[in-house]
Amino acid sequence: MPLIRLENIVKIYPGGTVAVDNACFEVEKGEVHALLGENGAGKTTLMKILSGCLKPTSGSIYVDGRRVEFRSPAHAMKYGIGMLHQHFTLIPSMSVLENVMLGLTDQDVKKEKLLKDIERISKFLRLNVDLRSPVHVLSVGEKQKVEIMRMMLLKARILIFDEPTSSICGPDAENFLDMLKKLASEGYGIVLITHKIREALKVCDRVTVMRKGKTISTLKRDEIKDERVLLEMMLGEHFLPEVLKQPREEYETPLLIVKDLVVKNDQGVVKVNRVSFEVRKGEIFGLIGVEGNGQKELIESITGLRKQLSGQIIFNNSKYSSSPSYIPEERMEVGVAPSLSVMKNAVLRDFEREEFSGRYGILKFSKIGEITNKIIHFMDVRTPNMNLPVKYLSGGNIQKLIVGRELMRGSELLIAEQPTAGLDVRSAYHVRKNLLKLASMGVGILLVSSDIDEVLEVCDRVAVMRDGRIVRIFNASEADPKRIGMYMLAAEVGLSSQ
């Protein structure tokens, strides 16, 4: 008997969107079950129903064969079902210990036992943090582990992960997937929500594919011979071609020059240590590294979010008016104003331009509507209308909106941080194609990515960052995934210092 069974689940959101349409799903003890589908397929919604965050419109949930109805996430937790959401459910200003203790009910108060359990679980998850440090200083990966720890302390039996690797990169993502396997071998039932086929195939015992709210099919790992089968199920159509690098002119003009840059993080630790590079006109310059090696601080100081300690950042654009375009990693915090409408967010960066605001600062909504429509069509942003506050869009659609806005601004320099994170296959393809197109039009692009394949696919040069330094800059011709990976991790003895 499966641990969990969902039968004929339907979810219609208040706005009338049918997000889940007669879906069936089950989880066994000790398996990793991937839930695969494009953005908007209804994966998150279905799992939120399973974890008690949402009430299904109809359908039934069985735990250990008995029918249950969840009143709240905490209630579902009593049945051992926990979910790691795309947005953290941690309180940033509170310490790790306090965050872990928050969810506990009063019967498990015993502090000594709790500390012992925490130590054991930390070891299991390889989490090395000071329990007293506030959560906001932790890396994304560490935060995830704190959340997992909390669920384990609450005696969860089913752990649901919603696109967990979209915010961590390269080798870290690999480690994370290994950890899922380890959890499953301990007897936990694991659900991995993802839109990355490779990732699903790497760890899963079974895959369920969703499309347009329906569960299309559930397959065992060894029944899957060709990943294209899955792709077709996901898309409902045929395969996408590879993005092709077009031959393009080579310019020498640098658009962005970074010289001997030193940047400290909030704790006063030097995270960027004498970094120098330049991004030239018409090239895509990739920046890759394991999370926490200084990429974040580097980009923050280039974009002006963080003061540098020393060194120079020179923008060499000819048009004074065009500030660089920027696709931030933190969409909700930096990319959009969540409670403003789609339309206002579409011109958030440029509403002061003459084309959008008249002489007396009165916004020209017809013009703004036009550009919004263009972005929506260009990126296929799914939104019921343009006046909806952005926070009601799904994560992928918000990302598309930001990417569309920044791509269409027409500036000479684009700084793109994880531009395809959280996007489905088709949109990610679309974004990469357009990055190449912009480059061929002479735009210089600084691409920060955790996806080695993506970097190799589009970049002309790739810089690997480790411990706050750029340890190597590859030309596209000499780069291959293995060597880049080695530099990221300093795996070889010979590489350990410069």
Place this chain on the structure above:
Amino acid sequence: MIAELVSGIVYSSIILLTPLLLAGIAELLVEKSGLLNLSIEATMLMGAFTAFMVAYYTQDLLLATITAGVAGIIMCLLFALLTVFLSLDQMVIGLAMNILTIGMTSYLYRASFGWYVSPVPPHIKETIRPIEIPVLSDIPLIGEIVFHQIPHTYLAFLLVPLVWWFLFKTRLGLKTRAIGEDPQVADYLGINVNLIRFYILIFEGFIVGVAGSTLSIAYYNMFLDNMTQGRGYIAIALVILARWNPLLLLPASFLFSFIDAAQLRIQASGVIPFPYQFSLMLPYLLTIIVLIIAGRKVKGPAALAKPFKKVR
């Protein structure tokens, strides 16, 4: 001579401090849970009014104090109903309640004692007396000043470490801070946000009501229109000044009342060459200056004053 003057000022500043510290410590707890209750001004005024009325008609000061607390609870229940359960804007409701209560207490006062207030306004014969704490009050200097106060003062001093202990050492305190930082997350984790806020508001109502009673039945023996004179707002400013830390609230409110006591002394002495209104201004001016210097980089609870609505 100087020592006597200073100890005199310190003594009266502790008197002035009592209602501020009581209201401040209660408001601090409420703000830690994410609510901004501006209506403590009204709650305090209602406490002062109720205490006086009960004391006037029954001559029972203990009963008067407790009734003031109950009246405070009723005020905070109204605030809870509107802001916690109906998710209305806390600032708007708070301000509205303050204006309403000034009018209401003045009206009820006149309805009871007649429209023309006689030259000698109604007053009570007995007020709350200071109590000496045995042994401790014998300590030279400090004993005289600190341990020779009305019970309300001791209550205020006691609440400071208690609230600190509650917030930082108990499970419920942890939950309280969590709902002040992020009620959505707290709710997700199964914490009953509204219920905790409701209880804390009841506590605040009682304490602030009692704080109001000190004005009308301890320091004065009568009720005056709008006799709180913005002490509720001062208490809120003191919470910010104390950076939402209970232990800092004590020095913060002492600083304010010390200046206030000093300026009263100066006024009474009549030696100053400038209008007395200037010295009236001093404590407030100083608060603003200290806020500018000390309050800049301070962050309060992240969800402070934001309405919370459960969605599912």
